[in-house]
Amino acid sequence: xxxxxxxxxxxxxxxxxxxxxxxxxxxxxxxxxxxxxxxxxxxxxxxxxxxxxxxxxxxxxxxxxxxxxxxxxxxxxxxxxxxxxxxxxxxxxxxxxxxxxxxxxxxxxxxxxxxxxxxxxxxxxxxxxxxxxxxxxxxxxxxxxxxxxxxxxxxxxxxxxxxxxxxxxxxxxxxxxxxxxxxxxxxxxxxxxxxxxxxxxxxxxxxxxxxxxxxxxxxxxxxxxxxxxxxxxxxxxxxxxxxxxxxxxxxxxxxxxxx
Numbered sequence: 111x112x113x114x115x116x117x118x119x120x121x122x123x124x125x126x127x128x129x130x131x132x133x134x135x136x137x138x139x140x141x142x143x144x145x146x147x148x149x150x151x152x153x154x155x156x157x158x159x160x161x162x163x164x165x166x167x168x169x170x171x172x173x174x175x176x177x178x179x180x181x182x183x184x185x186x187x188x189x190x191x192x193x194x195x196x197x198x199x200x201x202x203x204x205x206x207x208x209x210x211x212x213x214x215x216x217x218x219x220x221x222x223x224x225x226x227x228x229x230x231x232x233x234x235x236x237x238x239x240x241x242x243x244x245x246x247x248x249x250x251x252x253x254x255x256x257x258x259x260x261x262x263x264x265x266x267x268x269x270x271x272x273x274x275x276x277x278x279x280x281x282x283x284x285x286x287x288x289x290x291x292x293x294x295x296x297x298x299x300x301x302x303x304x305x306x307x308x309x310x311x312x313x314x315x316x317x318x319x320x321x322x323x324x325x326x327x328x329x330x331x332x333x334x335x336x337x338x339x340x341x342x343x344x345x346x347x348x349x350x351x352x353x354x355x356x357x358x359x360x361x362x363x364x365x366x367x368x369x
Contacts, residue, residue, distance in 0.1 A: 178299030282320025
């Protein structure tokens with residue numbers, strides 16, 4: 111294994127516990143040790159930057175947000191990509207003429223919820239974030255949309271995505287799908303970050319637990335799945351650590367002698 115120069119962390123289920131909605135003390139200590147050794151630390155999340163609200167005052171060198179859709183390095187945007195407007199229009203039209211599923215549209219400065227259903231309440235509670243503002247889907251037309259949270263079941267995904275050829279989905283839960291621009295994912299976001307840093311994927315490590323983490327776990331030199339990850343995530347990782355609430359991050363970094 112090459113010397114690790116950067117470590118990327120998913121948030122929900124990796125840094126932050128679904129049970130406590132907090133970062134374990136051992137994880138905070140581990141990140142502090144990494145940074146003291148000069149290893150850069152990054153967030154890689156499906157969340158937009160506006161709702162990265164559960165990391166306390168832990169400093170990070172950058173953020174891969176919206177599953178790679180908008181990436182920050184030292185506070186500056188180094189990459190961004192939006193869903194094609196024709197795909198957004200097609201989704202809005204489709205939702206009017208078929209089963210109406212809740213959607214959360216992530217636009218420039220906010221999240222807009224359409225067709226609110228009870229499942230949205232459950233997911234917002236799980237993520238410990240405020241309910242987005244509600245709005246009319248037609249008002250989304252013409253706006254820059256970075257991601258859509260589509261609250262449709264897995265079995266409907268192929269049918270719905272057939273009208274959005276410029277987009278694709280990634281999931282970490284059966285409750286909803288993250289709709290993102292085609293060929294945009296956490297690994298793509300990481301590639302833009304490390305290009306600016308002049309380092310290679312082999313010099314990076316990543317931690318994740320959900321389906322939307324699989325690409326980055328395979329892309330970096332050392333991909334680590336949390337013990338609470340799904341079997342499919344574990345199958346593509348280089349190492350499986352303990353659950354988040356059993357000090358999984360700390361133990362993995364200790365295993366690789368990074369702390």
